[in-house]
Amino acid sequence: MDYGKxxxxxxxxxxxxxxxxxxxxxxNGIIEVSLxxxxIIEAESP
Structure with missing residues (x-):
């Protein structure tokens, strides 16, 4: 019984x-995507 528990x-x-x-x-995936x-936004901004 104890083993089963x-x-x-x-x-x-x-x-x-x-x-x-x-x-x-x-x-982690959400953080990587947001980063x-x-x-991308920084690269595209002048």
């Missing part, structure tokens, strides 16, 4: 970690 708990922790990584990746846009 431990496996369930580990799976929950892994899914939480996966969600955190997904959010971090998304935020690229700002660089």
């Amino acid at each position: 431990d496996v369930c708990c580990k799976e929950k922790n892994i899914s939480i970690l996966a969600k955190v990584l997904a959010v971090a990746t998304l935020i 690229a846009i700002s660089l």
Whole structure:
């Protein structure tokens, strides 16, 4: 019984970690896109 609970708990922790990584990746992507846009705007401005 204890082993079953431990496996369930580990799976929950892994899914939480996966969600955190997904959010971090998304935020990183947004930051990179916004930086690229700002660089393009700076390059195009006289």
